[in-house]
Amino acid sequence: MTDKEQDPGAAVTEFAGIVRRLRAPGGCPWDARQTPETLKTYVLEEAYELVEAIETGDPEKIREELGDLLLHLVFLSDLYRERGDFSLTEVAEGITAKMIHRHPHVFAGEEAKTREDLRRIWERAKAQEGKTQKKAALDQVSTALPALVQAQRLGEAAARLGFDWPSVQGALDKVEEEWQEFRRALTAPPHDAREEELGDLLFALVNVARFLNIDSEGALRRTIFKFIKRFNVVERTLVKQGKTPETATLEEMEAIWQAAKKQ
Structure with missing residues (x-):
């Protein structure tokens, strides 16, 4: 260096x-x-x-x-x-x-042996700076964040206050409950309930990710990247065959897609 x-x-x-x-x-x-x-x-x-x-x-x-x-x-x-x-x-x-x-355990000799110690020190420092005063707990999560990030931060904030399921099973059960409500909303009026129920389902899935220490935003981005990569294979393969996605059949594209998944 x-x-x-x-x-x-x-x-x-x-x-x-x-x-x-x-x-x-x-x-x-x-x-x-x-x-x-x-x-x-x-x-x-x-x-x-x-x-x-x-x-x-x-x-x-x-x-x-x-x-x-x-x-x-x-x-x-x-x-x-x-x-x-x-x-x-x-x-x-x-x-x-x-x-x-915010790091007295590094610069001031304070001990921090666990993740809970680190969180406590961090929150105490923010409070001393006035960062947590005059705000409700969830109001401290920025509304400018991407929706998945905001949802996960809100779940974390609520959990720190004790508003959470005892285990991931509770979060999984909530996903199943919201999935069934979304299914019912697809066939019953009013149709604007579909958006609300879909939002509830997405929020429940984010809570599962939180329990499993999975970054929901990162997980979705990786899936998007994977989708783009595979669809690019579909397009390139069709070009070699003298076709385009517009002229190919769904069955032809699906066959190429399945082959791309194995690469």
């Missing part, structure tokens, strides 16, 4: 200077027009692209996507610096102080 790899300070400082130059007079008109509001969507896109890169396991892609996300974090910090609110340095100082405060 080189000194440059050990200390990113100089590279980050240079990069922050480049961002400032882009927004300065004579810089890039597009960059100069940006505001925190206009950058929100880009931040989300880059975060998801980073997640996608991580799932590929390709270090080069991950490095590139980390850089793209870093751009937006530095960019946003500079926008607020221009307003006189805070600087990138203050952002780094703030998160440094927060991590030290």
